[in-house]
Amino acid sequence: MALIDIGHVGRIGSGLQRPECVVTHCSGLVFASDWAGHGGIAAIAPDGAVARIGIADPQKALRPNGIALEPGGSFLVAHLGSDRGGLFRLHPDGHCEVVLDSVDGTPLPPSNFPLLDAQGRIWLTTSTRVVPRAADYRADARSGFVVRIDGSDVRVVADGLGYANELCFSADGRYAFVNETFGRRLTRFAVSADGTFSDRTVIWTFGSGDYPDGLCLDADGHLWVTSIISNRVLRIAQDGTGPETVIEDADPVHVAEAEKAYRANSMGRPHLDQQPARVLKNISSLAFGGPQLRTAYLGNLLGDCLMSFESPHAGARPVHFDFDISPLLDHLDFS
DSSP states (O other): OOOOOGGGOEEEOOSOSOOOOEEEOTTSOEEEEEOSTTOEEEEEOTTSOEEEEEOSOTTOOOOEEEEEEOGGGOEEEEEOOSSOOOEEEEOTTSOEEEEESEETTEEOOSOOEEEEOTTSOEEEEEOOSOSSGGGGOSTTOOOEEEEEEETTEEEEEEEEESSEEEEEEOTTSSEEEEEETTTTEEEEEEEOTTOOEEEEEEEEEOOTTEEEEEEEEBTTSOEEEEEEETTEEEEEOTTSOOOEEEEEOOOHHHHHHHHHHHHTTOOOHHHHSOOOOSSOOOEEEEEEESTTSOEEEEEESSOSSEEEEEOSSOBOOOTTTTOOOHHHHTTOOOO
């Protein structure tokens, strides 16, 4: 596959604050996590107009990292607090409630990414137990974990991960894939009928400049991985073969400096809080949208909008893509 010209990347939305995670819907709306005000969700119309679903209670605040759309238009929000995390539900009217704030009696650290599967189970990744989390931007990171929430049954299904980030499931639900950002691994687990993970297998180890963050599937079952630092999107088969670079916008000096710090165990916030590349602003997630699921939308850590490009491969249809979100539409104001 030919590398997509960075000049063909478009922009959608404006005034966003840390739009780390992006979610698409069949209505044509695109949603992004947003740190404006007390935190919430930005809804972006096809013409680029932005409406916000913010927290109604001025005494509460969220720092949304990953988000997941639910039936009716509520959102699951992973809270990336400075020292505490958790999973919250943000309703269309701005009401916010706790879904999970501790596991096995221990408060959740800053949390990364939620996912709703076809069975209605909720999954949540937490990158690290180290606080501050920047102290675990290390090759030997090993305290990330994945939680499964199935009604009242809450359990850690995978632990010891090298900074757990986004996860996704194969179309048949037999396998789960997890990005280990600073372990620089793409890891596969076998998934049993009750949601238990087993048979941990590293299917790809990433090289210089690549720190895997976002993760999703295309219609052919290939995994699409977004990398911070290198500003690169990779397409990888589920068995780890045939990695292809789809698009990249890497600044060589920045990548070299980050690599040097990573090898010296001194990588920190300055390496993630700047991105001198020409167009992409530390891309952190990817979601396929549009009528044919051929528009790839990119979330990012440092821009004030989303980026997009037309993909030669259609995306897999997300579980949430056809949810009825009428209650949410009634609350959105794009004026």
